Amino acid sequence: MTRPVRRPRLARASLRMTLAVAAGIILLSLGAMALQYRVTAASLATRQAELLAADLASFEAIYEQRRIPALREAIEFRAAATPEGTALYLLQDRAGTVLAGNTTRWPPGITATDDGFAPDPQQTYTVDGVSYRGVARTLPGGFPFLAARAETPALATLADLRALIWQVTLGLIVLSLAAGWLVSRATLGRITRVNALADRVAAGDLSARLPGPRSDDEFGALEAHVHQMLDRIETLDRARTRLSDMIAHELRTPLNRVRQRLGALDGDAEAVAQIDADMASTLRIFDSLLDISSAEAARGQRPGLVPVDLSTLTDEVAELYAPLAEDSGMTLDTQITPGAMILGDRNLAAQALTNLIGNAIKYCAPGDAITVALTETPDRWRLSVADTGPGVPEGFDPFDLFSRADRDADKDGHGLGLALVRAIALRHGAKIDLPSTQKGFRIEILWPKLPRA
Numbered sequence: 526m527t528r529p530v531r532r533p534r535l536a537r538a539s540l541r542m543t544l545a546v547a548a549g550i551i552l553l554s555l556g557a558m559a560l561q562y563r564v565t566a567a568s569l570a571t572r573q574a575e576l577l578a579a580d581l582a583s584f585e586a587i588y589e590q591r592r593i594p595a596l597r598e599a600i601e602f603r604a605a606a607t608p609e610g611t612a613l614y615l616l617q618d619r620a621g622t623v624l625a626g627n628t629t630r631w632p633p634g635i636t637a638t639d640d641g642f643a644p645d646p647q648q649t650y651t652v653d654g655v656s657y658r659g660v661a662r663t664l665p666g667g668f669p670f671l672a673a674r675a676e677t678p679a680l681a682t683l684a685d686l687r688a689l690i691w692q693v694t695l696g697l698i699v700l701s702l703a704a705g706w707l708v709s710r711a712t713l714g715r716i717t718r719v720n721a722l723a724d725r726v727a728a729g730d731l732s733a734r735l736p737g738p739r740s741d742d743e744f745g746a747l748e749a750h751v752h753q754m755l756d757r758i759e760t761l762d763r764a765r766t767r768l769s770d771m772i773a774h775e776l777r778t779p780l781n782r783v784r785q786r787l788g789a790l791d792g793d794a795e796a797v798a799q800i801d802a803d804m805a806s807t808l809r810i811f812d813s814l815l816d817i818s819s820a821e822a823a824r825g826q827r828p829g830l831v832p833v834d835l836s837t838l839t840d841e842v843a844e845l846y847a848p849l850a851e852d853s854g855m856t857l858d859t860q861i862t863p864g865a866m867i868l869g870d871r872n873l874a875a876q877a878l879t880n881l882i883g884n885a886i887k888y889c890a891p892g893d894a895i896t897v898a899l900t901e902t903p904d905r906w907r908l909s910v911a912d913t914g915p916g917v918p919e920g921f922d923p924f925d926l927f928s929r930a931d932r933d934a935d936k937d938g939h940g941l942g943l944a945l946v947r948a949i950a951l952r953h954g955a956k957i958d959l960p961s962t963q964k965g966f967r968i969e970i971l972w973p974k975l976p977r978a
Contacts, residue, residue, distance in 0.1 A: 546705030547698070554697050558690045565686060569679040577659055577674045578644045580612070584672065585642035593624075593668060600625035611678065613657050615671040626671070628652060637661040637669050649676070656680065715744040719751060731759040830953070832975055833874060835865040835906055836899060842878040843897045846886065854891025857882075860898040865906040866975040869953045877949040881910040881968060884943070889914035893965070905956075905974055911967040917959075946970075 580603070587599045593616075600614045604627035607614070615626035623629055632650040640646070640662060649658045650673070659673020718735055725733035734755070735748050843859045850857040867874070885895045893913045900907045946968075950957050956971040 543702060543705035543709045546708050547701035550701035550704065551694070551697055554701075555694065558693065562683070562686055562690065566679075566683055569682060573658065573674050573676065573679060574644070576612075577647075577672065580614075580672050580674075581642045581644055581660065584670075588642070588664070593664070593666070596664075596670075597625045610655050611675050613652060613659065613671065613673040613675070615669075617669040619667040621669070624668075628671075631669065631671070632657075635661045635671070637663040637671075639663050719747065722751065726755065731755060731762060830868045830870060833867050833869045833871045835867050835869075835874065835908065835972060836861050836863045838871060838875055839865075839878060839897060839899050839908065842875055842882060846879070846882045850886050850895060853886055853889075855886065855889055856894045858894065858896045860896065860900070862899050862901050862906075865899055865901070865972075867906060867953070867972045868975045869972070873949045873952060877946045877970070878908075878910075880943070880946050885910055885912040885914065885966070888912075888966075902971070905971040907969055907971055909967060909969040911962065911965060913965040916962070916964065916966045943968075 584596060584599060588596045597616055600616050603612075604614045604625065607627065609627070613626075613628055615628050615631065616624045617631065618624055621631070632652055635648055635650050638646070638661065640660070641664070642660075642662065644660065647658055647660055649656065651657070656676040657673035658676050659671065662670045664670050722733055722735050734752055840859065840861055843857060843861075847857045882895070882897065889895065889912050895910070895912045898907075898909045898911075900909075947957055950970050954973050958969045958971065960967055960969060
């Protein structure tokens with residue numbers, strides 16, 4: 526038995542694709558902005574180091590010419606010309622008295638070294654809330670000297686850049702989600718077209734095709750291949766149906782003639798009766814094959830279907846077979862929910878029921894119980910026929926044409942009953958299930974509900 530394919534929800538696929546496209550755009554953009562941030566930070570640090578090195582080089586040149594007096598004048602000039610909060614200069618004497626500079630006190634925690642005007646090692650300290658990075662030296666003669674460049678402007682620039690990056694990131698998230706949604710809708714919309722066609726074909730409409738022109742891309746090629754496949758399937762299905770109908774019709778006519786001529790023959794009455802019974806059995810096979818072929822050919826088609834009260838029909842068929850079950854020493858119980866309306870063919874639905882109940886009676890033994898139940902599910906009516914008989918052998922498919930278990934060789938029949946039941950179920954868009962049971966056999970037909978008026 527073929528079970529329906531459970532297709533994933535397109536809403537989840539659309540969400541995943543949207544998030545994937547958005548994540549790709551965001552990650553690439555964040556990578557580019559992170560690289561730009563690092564380049565900017567390195568450039569600012571290099572610029573600060575170059576300015577500090579230039580200050581130290583000029584101070585060293587002046588110091589080499591006239592020592593402390595010239596250095597004092599240069600620092601005074603540089604401090605006066607430098608905007609507040611951008612650089613820090615300080616020169617003290619051995620007693621700690623300020624000789625020149627734009628600050629009046631030595632920063633706490635800073636230790637001067639005897640490295641002259643070398644740009645390294647550097648130290649970081651804060652003065653009046655401004656972060657500086659520079660050098661602290663003890664010049665010959667014990668003169669403390671300090672030169673530093675403010676880091677605060679560069680840090681403020683980087684902070685502004687980070688704020689801008691966050692703003693751009695938020696904008697990118699919105700834009701990338703919108704772009705991802707548009708891409709996913711455009712892609713999944715094409716998939717939805719093919720899925721809609723697959724649903725119609727699964728419902729039995731082999732003539733279904735996608736409307737409108739096809740685009741010149743991979744999706745258009747897919748649609749063209751699907752159409753070619755459906756054309757081939759439809760051709761093969763028509764050929765099969767035509768062949769089976771032709772065989773059944775062409776052979777049934779001569780067999781009926783043979784039966785008529787047998788009645789006019791004089792001879793062994795028992796032999797003639799046996800031949801006539803064989804002919805009748807063969808005709809029943811042809812009738813069943815025609816019924817199966819007709820039901821399968823019309824599967825999923827709504828014309829010819831009318832509202833049917835499945836509850837009443839099930840009760841009538843069960844009541845018809847109750848005496849036969851009782852005569853065979855079995856019990857036939859019913860559990861029927863009233864008001865089960867379906868859209869169907871009453872005769873075909875009754876035929877499916879008689880096959881199921883008849884099979885249960887044929888294969889069960891005296892003392893076995895048969896239960897016919899009709900219950901409601903959210904979107905379907907579940908009709909089940911269960912028995913406590915021998916059940917189905919493991920690995921045996923009861924829906925195959927002419928399928929009969931070896932143990933049932935002495936039973937009447939041709940192995941077409943359940944195949945016809947399946948064809949009738951497909952004709953009505955119903956599903957068939959064989960749930961496992963501890964004992965016996967159970968079959969369920971899930972009929973689509975007829976919407977209430």
